[in-house]
Amino acid sequence: MEAQHQETSQYVSLQYLDVGTSNADALPLIVIHGLLGSADNWRSHIKAWQQTRRVIAVDLRNHGRSPHAWGMSYAAMAGDVLALLDQLEIERAHVLGHSMGGKVAISVARQAPGRVASLIVADIAAVAYEHGHDAVFAGLRRLEEGRPKNRREADDLLAEHVEERATRLFLATNLERGGENTLELRIGLDQIEAGYEDIIAPPAGSQPYTGPTLLLRGANSHYVNQDNLETTRNVLPSLRVVALKNAGHWLHAEQPEAFQEAVRLFLDAQENSDSAGK
Template structure:
């Protein structure tokens, strides 16, 4: 069963750009980029299931998340779109491209390869559980609770974007943490579907990230044979936040070649 995803829809004409966040992110994380892209085209930024303001449901498979996106495209009357996905969102858009290539004008995959990855979020989940139990009154208290498990301040600030003020006045998580944890094994898997997506593709990777290494590229090209690989030096996994101008320029240059 598909989920009616929350989304932000802005901009004007042309083939829309559909923006899909990564694990524990949301459409809100992309506001500054969307503001610039919408000057040139229609941009739809989504909250995946169990993220942002979208419903909390069981199941985090890539097939399910891709079907949610296809249902949203149908709802919005979008026949074809450029799809941009970061991290987990990158696997979602690769899955959609495999399942319904006729709906995809191009793919932009940010710092993820179409393969399975090992577990690496134990501390993050522990910090989020502590946050949920602690019910902090303000963001200073929230950061203190998170810091019991998550050392990196940048990661804590990112995780804190999932907080909202509850009815009691305390801060609470808006994500479906239980559903995400239950589906974590699925999230770590390779994208769903079979075969290759043969359309225009840009793969952006952070120069300081280990998510798309050189030894992964032969297997990546089996799934994305038309992929142009671009490395953003000085960026880690959150390359769109760490090198926003370079990220924006790379996406704009790629889309410009397809619009001309």
Template sequence: MTLALHHIDTGGDGTPLVVIHGLLGSADNWRSHIKKWQEQRRVIAVDLRNHGRSPHASGMGYADMARDVLALLDELNVAKAHVLGHSMGGKVAITLARLAPERLASLVVADVAPQAYGHGHDRELGALRRVRDERPADRRQADALMADHIDERATRLFLATNLVRGEDGMTVRVGLDQIAEDYASISGEPDGEGAFEGPTLVVRGSRSPYVTDAMLPALREVLPTAELETLEAGHWLHAEQPEAFQAVVNGFLARQAD
């Protein structure tokens, strides 16, 4: 069963750009980019299931998440879109391209390869679970709790975008239990079979381990037409190098026929 996803829709004419966030992110994380992109085109940014303001449900398989996005496009009467996904969202985008290639005008994959990864997110999930369970009074106390799990302030600030105020203190809006129970799907390969032959851009960070040179042959088996751009950044390349990220994405989209 598909879920009705919360989303941001700027409106506008032409082929829209659909933006899909990564694990523990949301459409809100992309607002600065959306503000720029909407000057040129319609932008639709989604909250995936168990993220942001979207419903919580069991199952984090990539086919399920891609079908949620397809259902939203159907609801919005969008026949074809440029689709951009970062990290986990990139795997959702690849799955979407495999399951319904006719719905994609182009594909942009930000710092992820179509493969399984061995590293986990135990620290991040543990930090958010601590906030959920202890209900701190404010964001300062929430940050102190998360600091017991995570040293890097930048990571804590990112996780804090998931905090909301409840009746008895701060809590989280993500479906932590649903994400944890199906984390194997998240860390696995995208769903679908075969290659996506449409126009594709892969943007990677030079300091990120997610798309290494050793991964490129396997990546090109799934995305054979992919253009590759490398930014001087880590995994969060769109946040670390926003202007450069905008430039490479806009240059690619400008070459596509709407």
């Protein structure tokens, strides 16, 4: 009989990176990674953005250094982020999310619009997606079973299921040295797999977020298309779409400078608009 796991009712206390200037004129930027990512993946971008504003990059539940908990609904994950904003006494911030993190960001904006000054969504639409991670999960399970002693062994194990080396390198960022001198996954893989139907579902929330919104998409990515853009505009009516050339779904890694600049220009425009309105 398949085990049933009840979603955690209380919010998870997220781990996070908190860096940057204490510039009182610039609102903080909250950065939310995608599925099987972590705050660590964003360090190079944070280094660029922290020159002008405070940047908080979170580890979502079951990711990075954050606790493991049953339940991967967008309502729950958005609640975790809002609880962190309460903890840090941040009343209002810009929110950026990539892929699954983009859906979390949309959910935060829909559930607490007054706390989101602007929204940046990276290569994801506000719709349900098809299953697409079977090979990845199989590779991660093979890692658990194989208990590799080094990165080369880990890559060989992952390669049994995952062909793309770039994907394998990304997945390997979830490995850490364990007690028996083997590499172990730090993610809550059981919880993530159990919650996968919620992960591919649409964002949480019942009302549109009407604040300024930028969708950065990879020009070569299939995640955002004309059909799901129409649905996304119903959820985010102030949406502006910018495509980054020579980039796919991992646009922030494939075109880092263009991604950083697009984010910077958008945030500057929001704050200049706010200043003009005062």
